[in-house]
Amino acid sequence: MRFALVNSVRCETSPGLIGCCPGCSQPMIAKCGIHRVWHWAHRGKRNCDPWWEPETPWHRAWKDQFPSEWQEVIRRDNAGEKHIADVRTENGLVIEFQHSHLPTPEMAAREAFHRNMVWVIDGTRLSRDRSRFLQARSSFRPTLMKSLFVVFWPKEGFPSTWLDCAAPVFFDFEGFGTANETSEKNRDLLWCLLPGRAEGYAVVAAVSRGMFLDAARKRAQIIPSQKIMEMVADDLRRERAATELNARRWAYAHPPPRKWRSRPFRRRSRY
Numbered sequence: 001m002r003f004a005l006v007n008s009v010r011c012e013t014s015p016g017l018i019g020c021c022p023g024c025s026q027p028m029i030a031k032c033g034i035h036r037v038w039h040w041a042h043r044g045k046r047n048c049d050p051w052w053e054p055e056t057p058w059h060r061a062w063k064d065q066f067p068s069e070w071q072e073v074i075r076r077d078n079a080g081e082k083h084i085a086d087v088r089t090e091n092g093l094v095i096e097f098q099h100s101h102l103p104t105p106e107m108a109a110r111e112a113f114h115r116n117m118v119w120v121i122d123g124t125r126l127s128r129d130r131s132r133f134l135q136a137r138s139s140f141r142p143t144l145m146k147s148l149f150v151v152f153w154p155k156e157g158f159p160s161t162w163l164d165c166a167a168p169v170f171f172d173f174e175g176f177g178t179a180n181e182t183s184e185k186n187r188d189l190l191w192c193l194l195p196g197r198a199e200g201y202a203v204v205a206a207v208s209r210g211m212f213l214d215a216a217r218k219r220a221q222i223i224p225s226q227k228i229m230e231m232v233a234d235d236l237r238r239e240r241a242a243t244e245l246n247a248r249r250w251a252y253a254h255p256p257p258r259k260w261r262s263r264p265f266r267r268r269s270r271y
Helices: 059-065 104-114 129-140 209-218 227-251
Strands: 001-007 009-012 018-020 027-033 039-044 073-077 084-088 095-098 117-122 148-151 169-172 190-191 204-208
Touching: 059 084, 059 095, 084 104, 095 104, 104 117, 148 227, 190 209, 204 209, 204 227
Parallel strands: 095 117, 117 169
Antiparallel strands: 001 009, 001 018, 018 027, 027 039, 073 084, 084 095, 148 204, 169 190, 190 204
8 A cells, every 4th residue: 555544644655654454444554665666564464455556657656646635545335345446536536557467357347346437457567468469559540529439359459357347448558657668659658448349340449648638637537438439420320321332332223233034946847
């Protein structure tokens, strides 16, 4: 964890500090080594949130884009279940930054618990993920809306674990605050896989980091997923209807040639 309570004040870790967990009030130790990001840890191997995972510099770089009071927000549901959101904005939007592999049941549980949330996925964790995406990028089909694409085989470009999420999934294939940032143009884009399918197609949006952060800070939704999916589905149905109509018109204007059958030769009688 990044924050603990030191004399009832929410503080980041520092060598020699002793604090307690904001969620369970148990003692916490300041971990200030050289191999991992500085963090607070519960004594022993216990953890009050089973969804907790170690943070990477990528996590911290993203979380630093938001006010500290929005980070590591403790949430409880009506049944008393408690979890810590990576970021929860003042508009009620939860942003979960995910680096490590996540089992499908836990993914679904987080989405059901937080409800209004989005995922941001570190696409640089496995070296092949970025190259697979870049190769599949050429097959993305543009739509009538700018920076919006449809993909019939999303598994060719995106990790299969994230294909059926109920929340928007933003893939960071360039890394944020890491050495993988190669160019300003590439670094600026996130690729969002919207939940659901439109007429059998997955819908992908190219979103700049600036737009993502601005929307996250100001709105309860970064992307109106349901509305966009309905618009894309309508466009695809109109396109299919127009294609079928043009095919019928072409067939009417170009009928197949008639087949003439030769009559059998009959010898005329002389009588």
